[in-house]
Amino acid sequence: MKIGFIGLGNMGGPMAANLAKAGHEVTGFDTAGVAIEGVASADSAKAAASGAEVVITMLPNGQILRAVANDVIPAMDKGAVLLDCSTVDVDSARAVAAQANDAGLSALDAPVSGGVGGATGGTLTFMVGGDEAGFETARPLFDIMGQKAVHCGPSGNGQAAKICNNMILGATMIVTCEAFALADKLGLDRQAMYDVVSTSSGQSWSMTTYCPAPGVGPTTPADNDYKPGFAADLMLKDLRLAQEAAASADADTPLGEAAMKLYAKFVEEEDGQGRDFSAMLPRFEKRGYS
Numbered sequence: 390m391k392i393g394f395i396g397l398g399n400m401g402g403p404m405a406a407n408l409a410k411a412g413h414e415v416t417g418f419d420t421a422g423v424a425i426e427g428v429a430s431a432d433s434a435k436a437a438a439s440g441a442e443v444v445i446t447m448l449p450n451g452q453i454l455r456a457v458a459n460d461v462i463p464a465m466d467k468g469a470v471l472l473d474c475s476t477v478d479v480d481s482a483r484a485v486a487a488q489a490n491d492a493g494l495s496a497l498d499a500p501v502s503g504g505v506g507g508a509t510g511g512t513l514t515f516m517v518g519g520d521e522a523g524f525e526t527a528r529p530l531f532d533i534m535g536q537k538a539v540h541c542g543p544s545g546n547g548q549a550a551k552i553c554n555n556m557i558l559g560a561t562m563i564v565t566c567e568a569f570a571l572a573d574k575l576g577l578d579r580q581a582m583y584d585v586v587s588t589s590s591g592q593s594w595s596m597t598t599y600c601p602a603p604g605v606g607p608t609t610p611a612d613n614d615y616k617p618g619f620a621a622d623l624m625l626k627d628l629r630l631a632q633e634a635a636a637s638a639d640a641d642t643p644l645g646e647a648a649m650k651l652y653a654k655f656v657e658e659e660d661g662q663g664r665d666f667s668a669m670l671p672r673f674e675k676r677g678y679s
């Protein structure tokens with residue numbers, strides 16, 4: 390397949406490389422001038438998109454996505470698929486999809502879970518919004534870049550699934566960290582705490598798979614001085630998107646809001662250290678952190 394790939398950063402770079410390795414003809418563009426082995430370099434987004442059957446975008450935010458879409462949509466052939474894998478606000482995803490549909494294109498919003506490791510290993514999960522025909526065209530590409538693609542409904546629903554998932558993740562990570570700090574004060578051994586909670590009703594991915602306490606459970610960023618992993622500022626981005634979506638949909642999300650405020654304080658206070666989002670635990674070890 391002829392593929393245009395726009396945004397070759399930490400995630401987009403390895404995703405494009407995997408598509409090229411699988412034999413697809415990939416032409417990439419990134420404003421930072423990144424070169425990826427096996428991927429031809431174009432000198433503009435428009436040039437990367439022109440003549441492609443699928444154009445994939447992997448960009449920092451909705452504003453940049455809207456600007457890139459304005460550029461590439463007129464350059465794409467009718468019937469081609471615009472596949473955005475970035476994490477952006479639901480409104481931008483829906484606006485870009487409507488613009489693409491008006492120009493005779495299929496549009497999919499397909500944010501991912503799995504991080505840089507998943508992008509490199511081809512094991513991402515895609516949460517996909519958009520039409521069935523576009524989903525079927527993109528399916529073989531999802532199979533190369535990931536291990537699972539769930540079609541969540543019409544445009545914007547992929548982003549909706551992503552921010553709901555990450556709102557749960559942010560809140561469960563915080564309460565797991567709070568509970569470890571409380572257990573310490575109550576004299577409960579961390580290994581005992583892990584052994585009980587990971588097999589009891591307080592269990593979650595934050596405890597069992599990504600335990601924020603060093604030395605217990607599987608190896609996680611906590612065992613590597615909280616180097617990310619999933620950086621706290623990226624969690625904050627997703628929690629802010631969830632709050633924007635809640636405001637525009639008139640939904641009550643009090644715990645999501647509290648999680649966003651705690652991560653905003655965390656990111657502000659850590660002053661650019663870029664630590665993992667599970668480093669909330671050492672913060673709760675101090676009194677008065679709320």
Ligand code: NAD
Pocket residue numbers: 395396397398399400401418419420421423434447448449450453457474475476477501502503504505618619623626
């Ligand atoms: P990144 O900053 O490493 O990559 C983004 C790339 O886009 C950069 O290389 C940048 O130069 C390029 N870019 C910016 N504006 C551009 C433009 N106008 N035209 C072309 N290229 C442009 O970010 P990333 O970690 O690769 O994340 C990309 C997206 O994936 C984000 O939306 C992020 O929220 C999401 N995401 C990231 C992770 C993760 O663990 N890193 C996990 C899941 C989802």
